[in-house]
Amino acid sequence: MGWQKRILRVDLTAGTCTPEPLNMEWAQAYLGERGLAAKYLKESMDPKADPLSPENVLIFATGPLTGTMASTSGRYAVVTKGPLTGAIACSNSGGKFGAELKFAGYDLLIIHGRAERPVYLHIVDDKVEIVDAEPLWGKSVWETERWLRDQHRDPQIKVASIGVAGERLVRYACVINDLHRAAGRSGVGAVMGSKNLKAVAARGTKGVRVDDPRRFMEAVSQTKAVLWDTGHRRGLEKYGTLPMIDNQHEFGGLPTRNSLDVQFDGTSKINARAMRAVGEDGHRNLVTNKACFGCTIACGRIAKINPNHYTVVNRKEYQIASGGLEYETAFAFGAELGIDDIDALTFANFIMNEQGMDPISFGGTLAAAMELYEMGVITDADTDGVPLRFGNAQALTIMAEKTGKYEGFGQVLAMGSKLMAEKYGHPEVSITIKGQEIPGYDGRALQGMGLGYATSPRGACHLKHDLFHEDMNSGEITGKGKAERCKVTQDEVAAVDSTGLCLFTTGAWKMDAFARQLDAACEGGWTTKKLEEVGERIFNLERTFNLAAGLTRADDTLPKRFLETPAPSGTAKGKVSELPMMLPAYYKERGWTEEGIPTNETLDRLRL
């Protein structure tokens, strides 16, 4: 078991909701979540379809271990064709929604078409309704969750929804669940908005069965014990992901001021220490930590803005404890914009959660706009009178609200940095790969990360491979030896992303830990070898989707700034990315042609 062996197909155009059996042959080949959803997506749509048309398909996917007793079993993924990239999008989220959808009895929720009017989906076990969402259209994520619980008189309902950003098709709009957990990247929320689907409200009472409960609980206990006793877990629990900002600053890999720099002098004002510091007025940004469903790490941060800060004075709705800064948000709103005001960063993060936007892409887009402003390409006349200078905290907080509500210059920022930079005739200021803004790692200092960015199926992403150790500890800044490890870790991550568990466990667990838990929960003889094969198959399947969508080798590249402009300081001072050397070696490792196309031999070997 593990799987519920049932999916729910919803056609919003026809207004139908139809359960059907899970294709178990595909489940054995693609496991669940990311992999299984990619298979269903490829079989359900034309990859050339416009991402914001009714022909695109939106899939909410759980894994076989989602909702089980395994640690971090709250994960689910939203898989679709992304409007930011034109490529397959897979955005993974935690919280409690994924487990609830599984408890309702579904491995996957597959949404086709477009509703004529705004609707939401109400799922209570076998009872599924498409409900009028007119009263919710124009409401924020936070208002939507509250309204749905009140309307259905059930405080246990778990909700995944979009804010105004998703309704207005902001190209990096998220799907937010449980108030501040996000399927964040590639604009999956805009796809939901394009379908006039405001929310999915789920309530399940069925639980999840496993094949061999005794062996499963033994495997779970062993792996939990291993996870518990690591410095990696303890660090995440106590400090979250924010300590990374000091590491990247020290290393010289911290994208700063739209990647014009790689180190940020203001780091100490927005790091984990600053988040925990008690000010003279007794205020502390960090309130507590928070865990997702089933998680024994609890890396989430709950924060509160200083009530005297300009962003919340006379605005009691924001004088609350809510989702706080994680590394990527702190990098994107802090270093990348040159801003060291932790309360301004926290406020902008609240807005991202409230209206459903990806902070990495919003930060990257605003950073590109700030560079355009500093260049004199855009002026106050373009920006609603707001000086978009690096370091201007008010520019961040004002533009976060404008973009979230799709107002004024926010409508330009809503395009994402690639289209915005092209609009103003300066494509070089867009620090994107396949149209998606980079996360918090410079591709010159972290060479393997750069290769991972270039070859990730969803564009710039730090979570589709795992070369942190090789990049930062290996001894020199070089692309040598990165191709093989990039391929291996991409396949491993694809497998882990398909289990229903969190990638953060890989700081303690090797592949055998996942295989042991899967094998006790699911039929099919899950070994490390099988899991690695499944991971490679998933990665190649995503590649074939992208090739069919029209992407080519030319899309496997990095911003000119990484390829041509040497890093100005830090460990990689004077270096550029060695992608031109790494990419052919990587294709060879993959069994792809020189044009980046999987050979027939590779496709046959992977049974694709």
Add this chain to the structure above:
Amino acid sequence: MKVTVSASIILEDYLPTTDTDGHNENDERIITLDVPADSGALDVMKAAGIPEDITPLISLNGTIIPLGRQSEQVINEGDHLHFMPSLKGG
């Protein structure tokens, strides 16, 4: 010989309390350790109480010491070492 040591907030709790405890402008603890004259970077790490399983990055006077060279890195009187855990994700 005397060297000064600081650490990422994640590792700071491991540092011993000394008579020379202080803080830098970023509020990081700075301690002074007295180590044998022929000590290397890893000897200082051990003296500072940093566990080996955390695989730290070590910066020496602001420059990262490559992992492969940590064991042979010579330390001199007055050097400053900063320890950071190997992290991933974000």
